[in-house]
Amino acid sequence: MSHDADKLRSIISLDSELNQIQDQDILLERILLEARRVVNADAGSIYVVRDGELVINYAQNDTKQRELPAGRKLIYRVFTVPISTKTISGYAAAKGEPVNIPDVYDLPETAPYGFDPSYDAISGYRSRSMLAIPLRANGGEILGVIQVINKQTADGRVVAFDRDDELMVMHFASNATVALQRAQMTRAILLRMIRMAELRDPKETGPHVNRVAGYSVEIYEAWATRHGVSSEEIQRTRDNLRMAAMLHDVGKVAISDVILKKPGHFTRDEYEIMKTHTWYGARLFVNRQSEFDELAQLVALTHHENWDGSGYPGWVDPETGEPVRTDDDGGALGKRGEEIPLYGRIVSIADVYDALLSKRVYKDAWNEDDALAEMHALRGTKFDPELVDIFFEILPSIRQVTEKYSREVS
Numbered sequence: 129m130s131h132d133a134d135k136l137r138s139i140i141s142l143d144s145e146l147n148q149i150q151d152q153d154i155l156l157e158r159i160l161l162e163a164r165r166v167v168n169a170d171a172g173s174i175y176v177v178r179d180g181e182l183v184i185n186y187a188q189n190d191t192k193q194r195e196l197p198a199g200r201k202l203i204y205r206v207f208t209v210p211i212s213t214k215t216i217s218g219y220a221a222a223k224g225e226p227v228n229i230p231d232v233y234d235l236p237e238t239a240p241y242g243f244d245p246s247y248d249a250i251s252g253y254r255s256r257s258m259l260a261i262p263l264r265a266n267g268g269e270i271l272g273v274i275q276v277i278n279k280q281t282a283d284g285r286v287v288a289f290d291r292d293d294e295l296m297v298m299h300f301a302s303n304a305t306v307a308l309q310r311a312q313m314t315r316a317i318l319l320r321m322i323r324m325a326e327l328r329d330p331k332e333t334g335p336h337v338n339r340v341a342g343y344s345v346e347i348y349e350a351w352a353t354r355h356g357v358s359s360e361e362i363q364r365t366r367d368n369l370r371m372a373a374m375l376h377d378v379g380k381v382a383i384s385d386v387i388l389k390k391p392g393h394f395t396r397d398e399y400e401i402m403k404t405h406t407w408y409g410a411r412l413f414v415n416r417q418s419e420f421d422e423l424a425q426l427v428a429l430t431h432h433e434n435w436d437g438s439g440y441p442g443w444v445d446p447e448t449g450e451p452v453r454t455d456d457d458g459g460a461l462g463k464r465g466e467e468i469p470l471y472g473r474i475v476s477i478a479d480v481y482d483a484l485l486s487k488r489v490y491k492d493a494w495n496e497d498d499a500l501a502e503m504h505a506l507r508g509t510k511f512d513p514e515l516v517d518i519f520f521e522i523l524p525s526i527r528q529v530t531e532k533y534s535r536e537v538s
Contacts, residue, residue: 169279
């Protein structure tokens with residue numbers, strides 16, 4: 129069997145794997161990785177269409193990644209590209225056809241598009257060969273663009289992408305769009321659930337839950353890598369955790385508007401009612417059908433537990449909220465330390481950090497320095513010390529999530 133036939137068989141076998149990924153962001157990252165593997169591309173980017181523009185979702189670069197310390201992730205600039213013929217990715221989206229360039233620094237004078245070398249200058253990387261392929265839905269709608277850069281030979285030389293490479297990536301893109309449309313539908317359903325909560329609690333917005341989910345995935349991946357978790361389990365858990373983290377406060381739909389929208393501090397009784405949103409949220413996932421349901425229940429129930437045992441709701445039955453372990457006063461005994469599930473401990477850090485940086489009716493947004501000082505101060509009392517240390521180690525990735533989801537809601 130020829131090398132190209134092996135590649136084609138590999139692409140076809142990926143279909144089932146991609147269709148198992150439910151979260152849109154996790155899927156886009158995997159699509160870009162596999163598209164690069166198909167054509168031995170050293171680097172690449174993937175864009176999605178949003179509000180009439182191309183928005184970069186992920187960028188990967190093996191050469192620059194190798195320059196980073198172990199466990200650190202590549203940080204890329206978040207930007208948008210007009211869907212027009214003036215840029216390479218914009219042209220691929222506007223025309224709905226591939227753009228194959230042997231050397232972006234030697235474009236023909238007749239080319240309608242140009243290449244901006246500023247990012248190469250900033251990163252110290254030399255782009256040369258480039259192939260941009262539109263992600264086209266069955267109905268013809270352009271969902272995004274895959275852009276792969278610098279095809280490499282076995283001995284590391286950069287060469288042009290050929291016609292077979294175009295066909296391989298186009299075939300892969302065609303298959304990937306089916307999974308992408310399904311993931312976009314899943315994301316839309318999650319955001320509709322969150323908008324129901326937003327009608328009750330103005331803090332539960334699309335950008336907030338996307339940031340909490342993004343921070344949570346970054347913290348989990350760094351923790352899992354440190355603890356030797358297999359790559360297969362990391363990928364599966366990232367997918368489920370991102371969606372579960374988005375729904376961490378979904379139980380607030382059961383709380384009265386009088387309490388949720390109160391601009392001042394809660395009374396003691398109001399606070400006790402507010403705390404029930406944890407087990408109300410967990411109750412939505414009692415009839416568990418999948419790993420996602422199990423993880424979503426854990427996150428909803430335990431993301432307000434504290435490392436020192438002072439959080440809530442503690443040891444309760446998620447169906448009734450009744451204590452199953454009691455303290456000296458007869459209330460639910462708080463969970464402490466590693467009694468709190470890992471995913472609840474992770475989302476707790478992500479949720480508090482984003483709340484500190486966000487403006488609320490009862491407070492102004494904190495600046496980053498003050499927020500980080502507070503996160504460090506809560507190490508070992510509210511938060512798992514190891515996870516706080518990991519949070520600070522991956523701060524560049526955390527900041528990138530903040531930038532990426534500063535405004536978007538889908």
